[in-house]
Amino acid sequence: MELSFLTKLRITAVLALGIFVVGILAWPMVRPGGGLEAVTALGGAINPAEAVVLIFLALLVGLTAYFLSWPYGRQIGILAVPAGLSIWAARGGEIARILHLNPLVQQRQSVYHTLRWEGFFWLAVIAAGFSGVLLAQRMVSASKQETADIKAVKLGLNKYLNAVISVFASVLIAQICISLLAKDTVMPDEKLGEVLGQPAVGQICLAVLVAFAVAAYVVKRLLNSSYIWPAVATAALSFAAMSAAGRSNLLQYLVENWPASFYARAVFAILPLQMVAFGTLGSVVGFWLAVRYGYWKKYKSVRS
Numbered sequence: 001m002e003l004s005f006l007t008k009l010r011i012t013a014v015l016a017l018g019i020f021v022v023g024i025l026a027w028p029m030v031r032p033g034g035g036l037e038a039v040t041a042l043g044g045a046i047n048p049a050e051a052v053v054l055i056f057l058a059l060l061v062g063l064t065a066y067f068l069s070w071p072y073g074r075q076i077g078i079l080a081v082p083a084g085l086s087i088w089a090a091r092g093g094e095i096a097r098i099l100h101l102n103p104l105v106q107q108r109q110s111v112y113h114t115l116r117w118e119g120f121f122w123l124a125v126i127a128a129g130f131s132g133v134l135l136a137q138r139m140v141s142a143s144k145q146e147t148a149d150i151k152a153v154k155l156g157l158n159k160y161l162n163a164v165i166s167v168f169a170s171v172l173i174a175q176i177c178i179s180l181l182a183k184d185t186v187m188p189d190e191k192l193g194e195v196l197g198q199p200a201v202g203q204i205c206l207a208v209l210v211a212f213a214v215a216a217y218v219v220k221r222l223l224n225s226s227y228i229w230p231a232v233a234t235a236a237l238s239f240a241a242m243s244a245a246g247r248s249n250l251l252q253y254l255v256e257n258w259p260a261s262f263y264a265r266a267v268f269a270i271l272p273l274q275m276v277a278f279g280t281l282g283s284v285v286g287f288w289l290a291v292r293y294g295y296w297k298k299y300k301s302v303r304s
Helices: 005-025 048-068 073-089 095-100 105-139 150-155 156-181 201-225 230-246 247-259 272-303
Strands: 186-189 194-198
Touching: 005 048, 005 073, 048 073, 073 105, 073 201, 073 272, 095 105, 105 156, 105 230, 105 247, 105 272, 156 201, 156 230, 201 230, 201 272, 230 247, 230 272
Parallel strands: none
Antiparallel strands: 186 194
16 A cells, blocks of 8 residues: 555645644744753743643644645644654753753652653643644544544444553553663663663654554554554653652662763653654554555455
8 A cells, every 4th residue: 555646745744834833933932941951841941821822833733734634634634743843852952951950869859740741731732733633624524434543443342441451552562662772871780780871862752753653553453543542652651751760769879879861761861742742653653554554464365
């Protein structure tokens, strides 16, 4: 099932829309200040009014992306907002910079305590873009035929159990993949076994993208799950990682023995925005790769 030139053009146009409107035009709204460098809502860097504006902007971008990629707006339009956020994630700094500015154990514990909730905010922004796509679909009275991703959500009586399993499986798979792909300097440690240096932003972005593409592919093939659940898992994994990284005994040990740019686990070095933006993109990619493989397998069996 090869994508046509027009379909590739639609995908490019939607990605360009998200990158231009969210990633570039809205950048001044979230540009880090005070030497922070990392894009984060930490310490009120994004105030409530800006958060509302950002969610409304995401809604408009999703709505516009639907029409821009017509008649495949339902499948393609969802990429716009995470594409824009991915520019912020790649353009911003590293979590190590935040830790350098907060050298005390209590300060770092407060940082992690705040960061653990931030993934859900970025997921809400992406959900607003998704809502814009659905709103556009209703506005044009789109076909009542269900697409592959909608079918994957509607799983009868077991849909809630399937969703929970999909989220947990995605968290587990993505964490394993990230631990393999997002390694920088590895140093032995007598208590922790090893500690990991801060990976480059580009390495983090690629690792998260691939990790959630693998997770979405697996849960689609095994559980027939939508990309929605791996996308939800991006915020869940970020929450779990920031919560674990903020344990007082672990922070005390790291502060006493290692520089701020060293972590006990690779996922501890990833900002919520980086996890959610690139994780969502990876989830969509992995889902459609699984769908495409399913079509290929079916076609091959018919030909046989």
